[in-house]
Amino acid sequence: MAGIYIHIPFCKQACHYCDFHFSTNLNTKSDLIDAILKEIELQRNYLEGEIIETIYFGGGTPSLLSHKELTSILNLIHKNYSTDSSPEITLEANPDDLSVSKLRELKSAGINRLSIGIQSFNDDILRYFNRAHNAEMASSAIQEAQSLGFQNISIDLIFGAPDQSVEDLKIDLHQTLKYKTQHISIYGLTIEEDTVFGKWEKQNKLTPLNEEIAAAHLEVIMATLAQDGYTQYEISNFCLPGYESKHNSSYWHGKKYLGLGPAAHSYNGKERQFNVAHNIKYIKQLQSNILPASVEKLSAEDHINEAILTKIRLIDGLNYVELKEKLNYDLLALRKNEIAQFTNLEMLVIVGDFLRLTPKGKLLADFITEKLII
Numbered sequence: 023m024a025g026i027y028i029h030i031p032f033c034k035q036a037c038h039y040c041d042f043h044f045s046t047n048l049n050t051k052s053d054l055i056d057a058i059l060k061e062i063e064l065q066r067n068y069l070e071g072e073i074i075e076t077i078y079f080g081g082g083t084p085s086l087l088s089h090k091e092l093t094s095i096l097n098l099i100h101k102n103y104s105t106d107s108s109p110e111i112t113l114e115a116n117p118d119d120l121s122v123s124k125l126r127e128l129k130s131a132g133i134n135r136l137s138i139g140i141q142s143f144n145d146d147i148l149r150y151f152n153r154a155h156n157a158e159m160a161s162s163a164i165q166e167a168q169s170l171g172f173q174n175i176s177i178d179l180i181f182g183a184p185d186q187s188v189e190d191l192k193i194d195l196h197q198t199l200k201y202k203t204q205h206i207s208i209y210g211l212t213i214e215e216d217t218v219f220g221k222w223e224k225q226n227k228l229t230p231l232n233e234e235i236a237a238a239h240l241e242v243i244m245a246t247l248a249q250d251g252y253t254q255y256e257i258s259n260f261c262l263p264g265y266e267s268k269h270n271s272s273y274w275h276g277k278k279y280l281g282l283g284p285a286a287h288s289y290n291g292k293e294r295q296f297n298v299a300h301n302i303k304y305i306k307q308l309q310s311n312i313l314p315a316s317v318e319k320l321s322a323e324d325h326i327n328e329a330i331l332t333k334i335r336l337i338d339g340l341n342y343v344e345l346k347e348k349l350n351y352d353l354l355a356l357r358k359n360e361i362a363q364f365t366n367l368e369m370l371v372i373v374g375d376f377l378r379l380t381p382k383g384k385l386l387a388d389f390i391t392e393k394l395i396i
């Protein structure tokens with residue numbers, strides 16, 4: 023089983039925190055879709071005939087695709103790859119795109135999972151982030167999607183805006199839980215260098231939330247969502263029973279995937295492939311029937327670090343027995359002191375074959391992971 027990711031590198035406007043690959047110039051959209059269609063055909067053997075069980079439109083802003091563009095991509099995938107009889111098909115959408123007619127189009131194109139970029143229900147925070155929507159648009163997008171019968175909706179939230187208090191966060195969570203969406207992803211705000219926030223930080227116009235307050239935020243998030251029946255199946259991802267993102271879970275469990283579109287990457291179990299992160303170069307190369315990708319062979323060390331970095335974040339934790347058997351890395355022996363230190367602090371626990379973060383450990387997950395990798 024494998025997945026396909028399609029990167030749609032266009033946005034209406036740039037959010038101040040975002041360092042994903044996207045352009046606000048939509049003039050090349052039609053050429054770029056043609057290039058993606060070409061890439062779908064050229065890459066048809068990449069996954070060696072594995073059944074595709076998930077398709078994921080990410081970005082950028084995939085909700086900018088027209089119905090025709092979306093169906094042409096999906097039809098060509100179905101024609102060139104063996105797809106599961108009912109694949110999970112996710113599309114990331116921004117609330118300002120989700121009119122009733124747009125939602126109907128998405129449904130009729132076969133999108134069965136919507137991931138809506140809400141980020142916050144607080145208008146001050148949304149303005150500060152330079153989002154294109156406000157809180158009212160966010161609420162109505164979720165409600166319309168629900169009333170039109172989307173039964174698998176995820177919403178994205180960001181916590182840790184510089185002036186966000188724990189009280190503000192609680193209000194955001196309260197609003198979120200009104201809709202009882204099947205899935206919630208919550209990420210802490212990170213300040214990336216090549217963004218407006220990165221520039222503001224350098225100019226001392228922005229001070230990131232300190233780590234202690236960010237950890238307090240995460241603690242509130244975990245307690246509140248657990249109380250409402252959500253399982254934290256990955257540090258940043260929460261769901262109602264049975265609604266884990268199949269697509270993202272397949273990354274974390276090391277399954278193969280094919281990434282299409284500029285800046286997308288792929289993994290075939292041995293090596294990783296990176297598409298050029300430049301819309302025009304991507305289009306031109308595909309117009310000449312050249313795959314716009316470079317290949318990176320993963321070293322044994324890369325495989326070990328990747329397994330540690332992703333799996334320690336999961337609900338079951340990291341299977342250290344499997345790590346030893348498959349990658350010949352005896353984590354318990356080689357990181358004996360670090361593991362003892364964190365288990366004494368009740369941040370890590372060993373349960374059967376798994377090394378697992380405790381709720382306390384989740385608050386310091388990055389720090390702990392740093393001590394475990396090679």
Ligand code: SF4
Nearest residue numbers: 033036037040081082
């Ligand atoms: S956060 Fe989403 S909508 Fe905003 S610039 Fe980044 S990709 Fe575009």
